[in-house]
Amino acid sequence: GAGVSQSPRYKVAKRGQDVALRCDPISGHVSLFWYQQALGQGPEFLTYFQNEAQLDKSGLPSDRFFAERPEGSVSTLKIQRTQQEDSAVYLCASSPLAGQGNTEAFFGQGTRLTVV
Amino acid sequence: SQQGEEDPQALSIQEGENATMNCSYKTSINNLQWYRQNSGRGLVHLILIRSNEREKHSGRLRVTLDTSKKSSSLLITASRAADTASYFCATDEYGGSQGNLIFGKGTKLSVKP
Numbered sequence: 001g002a003g004v005s006q007s008p009r010y011k012v013a014k015r016g017q018d019v020a021l022r023c024d025p026i027s028g029h030v031s032l033f034w035y036q037q038a039l040g041q042g043p044e045f046l047t048y049f050q051n052e053a054q055l056d057k058s059g060l061p062s063d064r065f066f067a068e069r070p071e072g073s074v075s076t077l078k079i080q081r082t083q084q085e086d087s088a089v090y091l092c093a094s095s096p097l098a099g100q101g102n103t104e105a106f107f108g109q110g111t112r113l114t115v116v
Numbered sequence: 117s118q119q120g121e122e123d124p125q126a127l128s129i130q131e132g133e134n135a136t137m138n139c140s141y142k143t144s145i146n147n148l149q150w151y152r153q154n155s156g157r158g159l160v161h162l163i164l165i166r167s168n169e170r171e172k173h174s175g176r177l178r179v180t181l182d183t184s185k186k187s188s189s190l191l192i193t194a195s196r197a198a199d200t201a202s203y204f205c206a207t208d209e210y211g212g213s214q215g216n217l218i219f220g221k222g223t224k225l226s227v228k229p
Contacts (some may be wrong), residue, residue: 004158043159107159
């Protein structure tokens, strides 16, 4: 596709439910990042993939959060036993090079997760 | 944790006026980027300035970088209603492990027609 695509755009989950958020990066992009954006705040880093390898997961807030990119393209962010504090917009970004600092990163429109 | 702090948090101006937003950061960096986010949308890259550059232009945008003060500014000239959005600076930490971006909290710009 032309850009980074995320699905679903909106997700309402009951507390304790598991959710899976999908990211389709731009074809051929090496790097894929997940960010969490709380209301009125800037995005905060969650995890980083270079191709299929998860090189950094230091931003994942708890072991309830898990991300994968098994074939080096599509990525899934899974949150188990959702809590109200997980409510946020989850943004996916991809870039053609390793890392994100040296080049423009392309962001998807995000998935807005609301835990009730 | 967030690296940058944008100033002001919110800015309201009339169409045609210039808008200036400032960003301060904490650590040494390789590059600094500015992004725009329209309500309910993803972030759009505006401009990247390297640590050895002091000023960069792109259309109506002018970015400055002062590494000695660990600060940057974004100037939007002749603003338009379509410029209404939140603006974020983002840095990659020099010597950082993987080059992910560290964002500030953003400046919410409102341009009134």
